Amino acid sequence: MRRRSHKGLLVSATRRTLPEHLRLLRAYPRLSLLGIGMLIIGLTLGIFLDSDDTVNDRSASILQHGQQVALPGGTITQVEPPQTEQAVAVPAVARQTNTPALQPEEAVHGLRDWQPVTVNSGDNLGAIFKQRALSASLVHNIINLNEDTQRLTRLKVGEIIEIDYDDDGQFSALRRSNTEQDWLIIEQTGEQLSSRLVPREITTKQREANGVITGNLFASGKQAGLRDALIMQLARIFGWDIDFALDIRRGDRFVVIYEEIWRDGEYLRDGEIVAANFVNRGETFQALRYDAGNGTDYFAPDGSPMRKAFLRTPLDFAQVTSNFNPRRMHPVLRQVRPHNGVDYRAPTGTPVYATGDGTVIESARNRPNGNYVFIRHTNDIVTKYLHFSRRTVNKGQRVKQGQIIGYSGATGLVTAPHLHYEFVVGGVHRNPRTVDLPEANPLSTEQTDKLLAQHQNTLAVLAELDAGQQAIASSIAAGQ
């Protein structure tokens, strides 16, 4: 029986930083003198902080630098924490492009004392202004200024708007995040109200992380310094080839190169994965981001798409609590029956996805199957899903890959909540975890050449980082 570790240990994790500060300067040649001054201070601070082994909040769970970790095999491994970069205070550099010189108004703007207001349930701009003894006519004038300011009638609960007052305590300006990329700023100059959209400085940084699987993908991904959404992205990219719920093993390893989106000098969110390697039980899978004209998608270096006609797993791997070992003896009927599918143990209510596009040919309930759904796909393939607590599709309905068709449960002849999943090709049951799945169209030779040219660098980095962790991965795999 396979050993499962619920607490993954960090074995090897590294992250790198590009010289972002320099790129920043190049991208914004029109920085005001004030801005440059503050930037220099920021840079100095940044260099200082970078040289420090500062671990920020998101990597709080990561083991401290130099900590000795006893691995199950008795090995002692030095833990390298991911290099994290401290947010550097960079002044807002976005300015109206038609005012190259430092205007008095700009100087004032740079020194505004924004007072944040969090929008509560039931709040609107009128109520917020009233609470601050600002006049109703001011609200009226602001909202009716133009199309941009009209959007202030639809404030979102929890969002923050900011107000600045002049020396007499009168309204001076209001600022709101308009989109992810710009501010809406409304200013009062004398009797005059004006508004403008000010672009915020968005930069993309490339990051690298790698790790060896010692527990589940989530634990090991987090140890490598990856955030939840990025781990899910990684699982989605390789999810057509690897069953992350049941097929992942200790000693499997990954390398991921991804983007971070930074705004106004602060981390905002993770962007897309650029390229990644996943070695599952000795087999290497490689995914490269490429836009063949329909938006970005992921391809193997030979131009074949990662995306397949079927998902390998009909539910989110993170929800699968354990490998549910089907015994040859039926647990309820107490007799030996063949088992034609895979059982995923997951809490009742876990969403179950159609693994491919198709038509629902059965959606019903009976004694052995409980609530069940059968879907017919092209190539004479039928997928079957049993023991739902609830079905959400009807017979005859067309479904898309990834669409929720029901929720896992314990209906029918079962002893515990789980999903029973079958993959039937031409009337013959196949193992859904290992069956060769029909592929979508590969890239043309020309496109594949472009893909490889674009990723010349990333492929080298993937190979280098992967080589660096092979020995550790082997020792972990051997120790299981």
Ligand SMILES: [Zn+2]
């Ligand atoms: Zn089963």
